[in-house]
Amino acid sequence: MNNLSIAIDGPSGVGKGITTKLVSKELNLKALDSGAIYRAIAYYMLSNKIKLKTFKDDILKNINISFTEHNFVELNGVSVDDKIRNDEIGRLASDFGKIKSIRKFATEIQKKLVLSSGYVVEGRATAYEIPQIPIKIFLTADMKVRAQRRYEEYKQEDPSIKFKEVLENIKERDMQDKSRLEHPLIKHKDAHLIDNSNLSIDEQVKLIVDIYDDYVTNLNNKHNK
Numbered sequence: 001m002n003n004l005s006i007a008i009d010g011p012s013g014v015g016k017g018i019t020t021k022l023v024s025k026e027l028n029l030k031a032l033d034s035g036a037i038y039r040a041i042a043y044y045m046l047s048n049k050i051k052l053k054t055f056k057d058d059i060l061k062n063i064n065i066s067f068t069e070h071n072f073v074e075l076n077g078v079s080v081d082d083k084i085r086n087d088e089i090g091r092l093a094s095d096f097g098k099i100k101s102i103r104k105f106a107t108e109i110q111k112k113l114v115l116s117s118g119y120v121v122e123g124r125a126t127a128y129e130i131p132q133i134p135i136k137i138f139l140t141a142d143m144k145v146r147a148q149r150r151y152e153e154y155k156q157e158d159p160s161i162k163f164k165e166v167l168e169n170i171k172e173r174d175m176q177d178k179s180r181l182e183h184p185l186i187k188h189k190d191a192h193l194i195d196n197s198n199l200s201i202d203e204q205v206k207l208i209v210d211i212y213d214d215y216v217t218n219l220n221n222k223h224n225k
């Protein structure tokens, strides 16, 4: 098992999820979906009727987030994975993700994992939040391409969904994630930029695996000098 972690940041609908899964498989690393942490926090807030206006930092003391062996996210020991993958929770996760104490809380959970073992972390601003992660990738794609991908995905569950709705949602989420004061969604200067608008999944996975392999080779060469 490799022990160097890699961060894959980027906006909604850019394919971070599938890329993270495939890269982690290829490199024999664990996968960490940081969005699931924010979503589980949002689910806690929704279940306990806590709004942005009524949130207090102390509330975080009641929240414990972990991952099962099969990577399902647990909130206070109960798996909530099947309850958080929807637009309402996504929007709330983005809202609550603007709060400084929440970002700190979610980052600490990630830090403990990724600095102790090799992970592929799927995030928004991981490169800024955990700069110790040696390999940083920023994935991007044209907004319409991203909306089309999300649309195809959502249509399978809800055939009545409209492309325009999905596009508006992506636009709104981009604006919110980019304008956040606390670690906004922007490329880190050390991150490799990959625009996947015209790349197949296999092509982009290979690019990332090559970046990782080059990094490891350079590191070994340095050690052997």
Ligand code: DC
Pocket: 012, 034, 035, 036, 038, 039, 090, 091, 093, 094, 097, 098, 122, 123, 124, 125, 126, 173, 177
């Ligand atoms: O990646 P996702 O769609 O599951 O994330 C849902 C929201 O959670 C996203 O719009 C913003 C927030 N989030 C965040 O602020 N930081 C992260 N590292 C991951 C997600």
